[in-house]
Amino acid sequence: MYYDKLIFELSTDGRKGYSLPKTDVKRHDVPDHLKRPDCPGLPEVSELDVVRHYTNVSFKNFGIEKGFYPLGSCTMKYNPKINQDMANLPEFASLHPYQPLDTVQGMLHVYHETQRMLSEISGLDTFSLNPFAGAHGEHVGLMIMKAYHRSRGDEKRTKVIVPDSAHGTNPASATVTGLESVEVKSNVDGTVNLTDLKKVLDDECAGIMLTNPNTLGIFEKDILEIAKLVHEAGGLLYYDGANLNPLLGFARPGDMGFDIMHINLHKTFSTPHGGGGPGSGPVGVTKTLKPFLPKPVVKKTNEGYTLDGETDLSIGQVSHFVGNIGVALKAYAYLLTIGKDSITDIARFSTLNANYVKESLKDVYHLPIEGICKHEFVFDGLKDKSTGVTTLDVAKRLLDFDMHPPTVYFPLVFKESIMVEPPENESKQTIDKFIDVMRIIANEAKEDPDKVKGAPYTTVVKRLDEALAARKPLVKYKDLLDE
Amino acid sequence: MHKYMPHTHEDVRAMLDRIGVEKIEDLFSEIPKTLVHKELDIPNSMSEIELRDHFAALAKQNTPLIPFMGAGAYDHYTPSIIRHLIERQEFLTAYTPYQPEIAQGTLQYIFEYQSMICQLTGMDVSNASMYDGATATAEAMFMATGVRRSDKILMSATVNPNIQRVVKTYADYRDIEVIMVAEEDGQTNLENVKALMDKDVAGLIVQNPNVYGITEDFSNVKDALDEHKGLFIMNHDPSLLAHLKTPASWGVDIAVGEAQTLGVPLSYGGPYIGYMATTKKLMRKMPGRICGVTKDQDGKRAFVLTLQAREQHIRREKANSNICSNQSLLALFVTIYMATMGKKGLYEAQQMSMDNAHYLHEKLLELPTFEAAFDKPFFKEFTLKTSLDIDSMNDVLKTHGFLGPFPQKRFDDTKADLVTFAVTEKRTKAQMDAFVDIVRGLN
Numbered sequence: 001m002y003y004d005k006l007i008f009e010l011s012t013d014g015r016k017g018y019s020l021p022k023t024d025v026k027r028h029d030v031p032d033h034l035k036r037p038d039c040p041g042l043p044e045v046s047e048l049d050v051v052r053h054y055t056n057v058s059f060k061n062f063g064i065e066k067g068f069y070p071l072g073s074c075t076m077k078y079n080p081k082i083n084q085d086m087a088n089l090p091e092f093a094s095l096h097p098y099q100p101l102d103t104v105q106g107m108l109h110v111y112h113e114t115q116r117m118l119s120e121i122s123g124l125d126t127f128s129l130n131p132f133a134g135a136h137g138e139h140v141g142l143m144i145m146k147a148y149h150r151s152r153g154d155e156k157r158t159k160v161i162v163p164d165s166a167h168g169t170n171p172a173s174a175t176v177t178g179l180e181s182v183e184v185k186s187n188v189d190g191t192v193n194l195t196d197l198k199k200v201l202d203d204e205c206a207g208i209m210l211t212n213p214n215t216l217g218i219f220e221k222d223i224l225e226i227a228k229l230v231h232e233a234g235g236l237l238y239y240d241g242a243n244l245n246p247l248l249g250f251a252r253p254g255d256m257g258f259d260i261m262h263i264n265l266h267k268t269f270s271t272p273h274g275g276g277g278p279g280s281g282p283v284g285v286t287k288t289l290k291p292f293l294p295k296p297v298v299k300k301t302n303e304g305y306t307l308d309g310e311t312d313l314s315i316g317q318v319s320h321f322v323g324n325i326g327v328a329l330k331a332y333a334y335l336l337t338i339g340k341d342s343i344t345d346i347a348r349f350s351t352l353n354a355n356y357v358k359e360s361l362k363d364v365y366h367l368p369i370e371g372i373c374k375h376e377f378v379f380d381g382l383k384d385k386s387t388g389v390t391t392l393d394v395a396k397r398l399l400d401f402d403m404h405p406p407t408v409y410f411p412l413v414f415k416e417s418i419m420v421e422p423p424e425n426e427s428k429q430t431i432d433k434f435i436d437v438m439r440i441i442a443n444e445a446k447e448d449p450d451k452v453k454g455a456p457y458t459t460v461v462k463r464l465d466e467a468l469a470a471r472k473p474l475v476k477y478k479d480l481l482d483e
Numbered sequence: 484m485h486k487y488m489p490h491t492h493e494d495v496r497a498m499l500d501r502i503g504v505e506k507i508e509d510l511f512s513e514i515p516k517t518l519v520h521k522e523l524d525i526p527n528s529m530s531e532i533e534l535r536d537h538f539a540a541l542a543k544q545n546t547p548l549i550p551f552m553g554a555g556a557y558d559h560y561t562p563s564i565i566r567h568l569i570e571r572q573e574f575l576t577a578y579t580p581y582q583p584e585i586a587q588g589t590l591q592y593i594f595e596y597q598s599m600i601c602q603l604t605g606m607d608v609s610n611a612s613m614y615d616g617a618t619a620t621a622e623a624m625f626m627a628t629g630v631r632r633s634d635k636i637l638m639s640a641t642v643n644p645n646i647q648r649v650v651k652t653y654a655d656y657r658d659i660e661v662i663m664v665a666e667e668d669g670q671t672n673l674e675n676v677k678a679l680m681d682k683d684v685a686g687l688i689v690q691n692p693n694v695y696g697i698t699e700d701f702s703n704v705k706d707a708l709d710e711h712k713g714l715f716i717m718n719h720d721p722s723l724l725a726h727l728k729t730p731a732s733w734g735v736d737i738a739v740g741e742a743q744t745l746g747v748p749l750s751y752g753g754p755y756i757g758y759m760a761t762t763k764k765l766m767r768k769m770p771g772r773i774c775g776v777t778k779d780q781d782g783k784r785a786f787v788l789t790l791q792a793r794e795q796h797i798r799r800e801k802a803n804s805n806i807c808s809n810q811s812l813l814a815l816f817v818t819i820y821m822a823t824m825g826k827k828g829l830y831e832a833q834q835m836s837m838d839n840a841h842y843l844h845e846k847l848l849e850l851p852t853f854e855a856a857f858d859k860p861f862f863k864e865f866t867l868k869t870s871l872d873i874d875s876m877n878d879v880l881k882t883h884g885f886l887g888p889f890p891q892k893r894f895d896d897t898k899a900d901l902v903t904f905a906v907t908e909k910r911t912k913a914q915m916d917a918f919v920d921i922v923r924g925l926n
């Protein structure tokens with residue numbers, strides 16, 4: 001049975017789901033001129049109503065614990081339960097952000113150690129955990145880039161080079177930082193075209209944003225040359241950490257010449273995506289750029305850990321407190337569980353998995369870039385497109401086999417992109433099953449294309465009319481009642 | 484072998500054979516030799532037993548205190564069911580709902596969240612959440628300056644300085660000038676708004692309750708802004724909107740705020756959740772994700788992300804904002820909170836916060852060491868002037884397990900004798916009496 005109710009539709013006058021203590025404190029009233037005359041239309045439901053409702057709502061979702069989730073560039077790895085337990089410890093979860101420093105040394109230790117381990121892993125001098133998500137990290141990182149040029153009186157550097165294969169957040173982050181993004185065409189494999197790069201490296205260049213391996217899963221083998229060119233032109237290199245997973249323990253962005261980077265703790269370091277957040281996007285910088293980090297900065301001193309807000313060059317504050325620290329707790333637990341003895345295996349097995357899938361399917365899906373990939377790769381749709389079955393159709397058909405589809409229609413450099421990322425937690429058995437299903441779908445596309453075009457059949461809803469939602473926005477319960 | 488990585492030797496061999504390479508390291512041969520790194524200086528892996536012991540030791544170095552302070556983070560009660568429900572793997576481990584057929588759960592709670600935020604604020608449309616209240620305010624500033632094609636905005640001096648700082652950081656890099664409106668007796672000075680407002684200014688940012696806990700009277704503010712087509716941005720504590728006039732009824736164009744007050748644990752400052760809601764007119768200028776209702780092929784009601792042409796993954800450099808991940812799971816958290824508290828519970832809980840705050844206020848004013856700083860209405864947070872040495876007072880309170888009031892001198896040197904207290908429905912009369920007794924003993 002399909003559960004179709006909204007919580008508002010369960011509401012019954014007089015029911016309640018809460019309990020409060022009795023109190024003998026004198027009652028006070030809001031002055032009339034500030035008082036709300038009516039009651040907000042929240043539901044009236046019992047505790048069991050709430051529990052059953054959200055349990056039934058949850059059944060309409062697909063999570064990592066249900067099945068394979070090879071979303072490219074999202075690194076949907078297992079979210080360990082122990083991390084959740086540790087982050088929920090009341091000694092961490094019930095601390096007020098303005099408690100005296102001597103009452104929060106355990107928390108600050110986690111903050112500082114996480115920073116330190118991220119520095120070690122990435123080869124950059126110092127990290128700030130304050131940014132809330134990847135895109136926030138980009139915003140903060142580009143502020144640092146701009147602040148650095150400003151501090152040298154080099155105000156004309158306002159252009160940021162972004163390859164056409166980059167994540168959409170990259171150019172958007174440039175805009176919100178008051179910088180202009182300059183798109184450069186990539187080589188066919190998504191790597192930077194050095195000739196084109198040289199053309200845009202001038203005295204207005206603030207820097208370049210790169211993902212390495214890039215969004216096609218290809219390692220930028222000319223990275224040292226690129227870094228040299230950009231630095232010689234007076235620019236800085238920004239590393240988008242979305243694809244850090246396959247480099248863990250192998251190579252470090254700092255050693256490649258990157259000056260600023262962000263890390264997505266909710267990708268590489270196993271913290272849950274939560275249906276779209278909370279993430280955490282720590283930003284790391286070289287020693288030169290350290291004074292520009294956002295405030296406050298956690299420091300280790302002889303008297304213990306402190307929160308330091310005072311540097312003249314800091315870009316300022318980018319969060320009310322110290323960011324999504326609860327997320328960092330989980331990443332810290334993960335880092336300790338993995339340790340230096342296993343961290344390289346993350347890179348090794350995620351890369352092995354991706355290459356295995358690629359080689360196992362390239363006879364039926366079009367592989368535009370041959371050769372070794374890192375943790376992910378991109379197909380450009382089915383090899384045989386004659387029946388008109390698209391990437392969207394393949395993705396929807398996968399739903400009927402209880403698998404989450406790969407990322408589709410990204411990167412934009414191919415028309416029918418299918419971006420596959422099978423993280424290191426996934427066994428050969430799981431991957432073989434995916435390969436089988438992808439082959440079944442390719443076969444169906446040939447034999448019975450309408451079957452694929454009509455998918456999905458087994459999900460709680462079928463394909464949606466997205467145009468209707470945009471044409472006539474119904475964005476709250478009251479809109480449904482007013483309709 | 485590690486418990487998170489299932490590859491056996493046989494698996495690896497078979498996979499390498501399919502790929503056609505000898506060993507896994509061959510898959511990394513394009514990485515320049517000079518880059519290949521030595522051993523990392525991080526600890527060896529811990530077993531679950533060792534990890535628990537390690538966290539237990541760290542936990543001992545934290546001492547949660549009973550807060551009599553707010554200053555942007557409030558100790559409201561979290562019903563037990565919330566943690567259990569949000570940690571269901573279907574919610575916790577899912578990605579952003581880009582495949583709506585298998586993400587109806589996420590999409591539905593976003594829709595319910597948006598509906599409830601609109602009920603509280605009176606606004607027409609809410610997005611799916613922002614990072615925190617401060618960044619939501621900064622995004623509202625971008626939205627207003629974008630809509631008005633302006634590079635100036637007013638902000639009241641009574642906005643919490645941490646929010647001010649975030650807004651100013653964001654503004655600085657886009658060359659937007661943030662002009663401060665003076666405060667008068669703890670409130671936004673309306674005359675100063677009128678004096679500073681002109682057609683080149685995008686609008687005004689205020690906060691309610693403000694940094695002193697005062698619930699401001701915004702009568703005539705909208706008129707002052709309308710004269711110059713300025714937009715009205717209000718950062719409002721959502722938990723108080725069962726009692727207080729809605730942002731919409733003050734004529735607000737963009738309502739934002741910190742929804743941590745809807746039962747989210749203190750967690751040393753995060754993760755919290757910013758909210759943003761606006762008018763129908765400005766809907767398409769709003770940043771972030773928006774969920775809408777549609778139908779599937781069979782005509783069944785379904786939910787989907789909509790108006791995506793505003794967003795970075797479609798519009799790239801022309802997007803309204805760069806926001807991608809937000810605080811989705813926290814949106815579910817506060818949705819369950821609002822559903823659990825419901826129409827009456829939110830009112831009753833915050834009535835208790837208000838009653839407790841007024842009780843504490845009255846008790847403290849009986850002491851010779853405290854006097855009122857402002858004669859203005861407040862809700863759960865209030866500011867007093869004290870003759871006590873604030874740091875020593877808070878040190879003594881700490882030894883009794885209490886987190887003392889917020890010293891306003893942390894924001895402004897000229898306010899050395901002002902302290903701001905906050906209490907919620909969680910504080911008992913006994914705790915407040917004990918607190919006052921300790922303070923009574925000081926001089």
